[in-house]
Amino acid sequence: MDFQRLTDKLFLQSTVSMLSKLRCVTFDVTGTLIAYKGELGDYYCMAAKSVGLPCPDYKRVHEGFKLAYADMAKKYPCFGYAAKMPNIVWWKTCVSDSFIRAGYDYDEETFEKVFRRIYSTFGSSAPYTIFPDSQEFLRWLRKQGVTVGLVSNAEYRYQDVILPALGLNQDSEWDFGVFSGLEGVEKPDPRIYEIALERAGNLHPEEVLHIGDSMRKDYMPAKSVGMHALLLDRFKTPDAVNWKKSGAPVLPDLLTAQEWVTSVQLNC
Structure with missing residues (x-):
């Protein structure tokens, strides 16, 4: 050989x-x-329209969410694991801050309805492929x-x-x-x-x-x-x-x- x-x-x-x-x-x-399927604004828009509100501006909501999410992830990492924060509370705080940063300050009752729609949507397969x-x-x-x-x-x-x-x-x-x-x-x-x-x-x-x-x-x-x-x-x-x-x-x-x-x- x-x-x-x-x-x-x-x-x-x-x-x-x-x-x-x-x-x-x-x-x-x-x-x-x-x-992810579609844009974040699509789902925030659907939630707002479900309670008779106009669509929030897509770009402002997207930028507001990025900032709000980064802030929550820093203060309460891993979706509030160490702070024993319930998952729904973590997301409610994040979504509320997203809207406020985007220039939308809904009253408590209105926001609760909008948030419930968003939370349930992102807890389903709808926004994903x-x-x-x-x-x-x-x-x-x-x-x-x-x-x-x-x-x-x-x-x-x-x-x-x-x-x-x-x-x-x-x-x-x-x-x-x-x-x-x-x-x-x-x-x-x-x-x-x-x-x-x-x-x-x-x-x-x-x-x-x-x-x-x-x-x-x-x-x-x-x-x-x-x-x-x-x-x-x-x-x-x-x-x-x-x-x-x-x-x-x-x-x-x-x-x-x-x-x-x-x-x-x-x-x-």
């Missing part, structure tokens, strides 16, 4: 596919498995004997209501979830990934792959605890150029992710 053939043989013997080494794959949820490759890929992984976990900066309604309504059910598409509103820790804190490793059965990080859509919240913290990671660029974000330059694997969808996990070779 010539030297090149021997070298090639030794190389093949010393590498295996990533899929054969994986025991768990964890996923970000929004932007990775599901997406599932990517067509999500369910198939999750089921495929589980058929390979791979545990599937979700790691999301979301509150309990994602787990209990929204994901099942979209066809992403525990025990058929995923095995466990780590949601910031239920855990009191959120991405990009690496601890949320350590919780995921524990939930998966105290796995070694190198046995787990995380798939998400954020370099800061998904890729970097997952890699920091020793997990494999890849990024999805479903919306052709300009940031993806820099992600690739940094050496991160960046793929357009879960169909190519399936090809990736079966073709990438790891050292034994």
Whole structure:
């Protein structure tokens, strides 16, 4: 056997596919498995019109919400987990502040009706859509004997209501979830990934792959605890150029992710 053939043989013997080494794959949820449908203003408009009010200005409401959400997330992170704030109170404060910042100061009775409509809408599947490759890929992984976990900066309604309504059910598409509103820790804190490793059965990080859509919240913290990671660029974000330059694997969808996990070779 010539030297090149021997070298090639030794190389093949010393590498295996990533899929054969994986025991768990964890996923970000929004932007990775599901997406928002329409604009925030659409739902605030519908809520206002349901009580006979005119539509709030879309741009002002959007900007008001961004500021209000950032303020609430800073004061009461993880949807008020540490403060033991009820989920509905956290959102009521946030939505009220969103309207006020946008220039709409409704009386208490009117706001209560508007808020109830918004809260119930965002606690349903109505504002979301599932990517067509999500369910198939999750089921495929589980058929390979791979545990599937979700790691999301979301509150309990994602787990209990929204994901099942979209066809992403525990025990058929995923095995466990780590949601910031239920855990009191959120991405990009690496601890949320350590919780995921524990939930998966105290796995070694190198046995787990995380798939998400954020370099800061998904890729970097997952890699920091020793997990494999890849990024999805479903919306052709300009940031993806820099992600690739940094050496991160960046793929357009879960169909190519399936090809990736079966073709990438790891050292034994």
